[in-house]
Amino acid sequence: MTDSSPTDRTSPLHDIHVAGGASFTDFAGWQMPVSYGSDLAEHHAVRTAAGIFDISHMAEILVSGTDAAAFLDFALAGRLSAIGAYQAKYSLLLDESGGIIDDLVVYRLGDEVFFVVANAGNRGPVVEALTKRVAGFDSVTVDDQSDDIALIAVQGPASRSILEATSAITELAVPLDELKYYWSTDAFFDGSALLVGRTGYTGEDGFELYITADRAAELWQALVEAGADKGLIPAGLASRDTLRLEAGMPLYGHELGLDTFPAQAGLGRVVNLKKEDDFVGRSAVEAGPPEGARVLVGLTTEGRRAGRAGYPVVTESAEVGVITSGALSPTLGYPVAMAYVDPSVVEAGDPLFIDVRGTRIPATVVTLPFYKRASN
Amino acid sequence: MADVTTLQYTAEHEWVLVDGDTATVGITSYAADKLGDVVFVELPQPGATLAEGSIVGEIESTKSVGELFAPVNGEVVEANDAVVSDPSLVNSDPFGEGWLIKVKFTELPALLNHTEYTALVGE
16 A cells, blocks of 8 residues: 555555455554454463564654663653663653653663654654653654554464574574563564564563564564464454453553543552652652542453443442443453542442443452463 | 345344244344454343334444344344353354344334345445
C-alpha cells in the first residue's frame, strides 16, 4: 500500500498478516492484526509456548546528546540517568498538572543515547512534549524514528529457545541466557542491526525486537520458522489485550489518561520524587490527587459474564466506580476487570457489584496482577 | 450445516432457517468472525415471547459483547443448550451446531436473501 492516510496505516508486515489469514482492527489509525483465527488459542499459546506479535505501530523516538540523561530526568517522571547502558525502564510522561500524557519504555543505549518507545496513539503528543521540553538542554536531539522501525514481540516461555534457534540472529552482545528482564542487547539479523529487549506486555518471559522496517518481514519469517516446532503461533491484538489484562498491566486510554494521576493508577513507584532536580508535573504529583480520588483496583467475579470498560461498579446503594478493562480471563476461567473505585468503599470492605447491562454481579477486590507466571 | 444460500438473513447478522411455522435462528459466520472467540452465550428460554427487533440474548467474546436480536415475532420453542455449555460452537459451526434458538411464528417479516446479505457484508 502506498497510501498511508492517518486512519489507514499499515505495518511493514501487513502482507504477511493478510497471507496468514489475519482479521484486522483499527488501532490508533493503524490496521493491525486482531487475530489470526482464534484469539483464545493465541492467548493460551503465549502462556504455554509462545506467540509472535507485530507491534510496529508503536512509536520509537531516539533521544541523544550530551545532556540526554539530564533531559529525560526533567522530561519524564522517572530517574532515567540512574539506569545503566542497555537497561530498560518503564516510565511516564506527565503534563504540568500531573496527568499522564503517555506511559513509555525507555532503553538506554549508551551514556548519551536513549530509545523511547511510546504508544502509537500518543506518538504526536509524546514527540511534541519531548521536543518542547528539550529547550534549555545542550545539544539534545529528539528524533522520531517510528516510520523506519518495526517492532516484533516474541512472548511466552519458549521465547528464548526460539530466538536461540533463529540462526540469522547473530553477534548478541549479551547471550540470551544472561540477559535479565528489562535489559536489552545489540545483535544482528542477517547483517542488519537488531535491538533485543527482554521486555513485553503479556506477563510472560519474552523479547521485543527492533529492526529497520525493510528487514521486518524477513525477521518475522525467520522467527516463525525457528518457532514452528516449539509451539509458536502468530498472535493479534485481541490476545495481547487479554494477556496484559491478566498481568495487571495498564493500557493508555483505559487505565491511564490525562485525567489520571500516577498514584491513582498504582504507579506512584514510577514517579521518582527523590530525584533532586525538577521534572515536569512534579509539583502537581507532590500535591497529589484530590482527597477521595478514585483508585485502580482489580475485581474478579463469578460466572462467565465479564464486566467491560464503562460498566458501573456499585454498592447496595450507590455507584462508586467504573470498569476500565474487563474480560473473561482465558487463563483463569473467570471474569477479571480493572476499575477505578472510590477508595473509601475499598477500605471499608463494602460489598461491591458490577452492573452488567442491568444485572448486578457480586465482585471481589483483589490485588493486581490477576496472573503471575511462575518464576524461572 | 445448513446450506447458506437457502437461508434468510437480518441486517443484524442473524440467519433464519424456516421450516413450517418454526424459525431456527443463529448468527452468521461473518458475525462470529467479527466477535472473535465466543466465551458466553445467554439465550431466551422456551416459552419466552419475542418481539421482532428486540434484544433477546447475548453473545460475548473475549473482547466484546454481541446482542441477539429477535428476527421475528413469536415464541421460543427451543434454546440450544449445547451452545450455552460450549459457546465455541458459535465459531466452529455457526450455521450448524452453533444455532441459538427455535422460534414459533405466525408471520415472517421481510428478510434478506443470501445474495442481499453477502452484498451487505461485502463478501
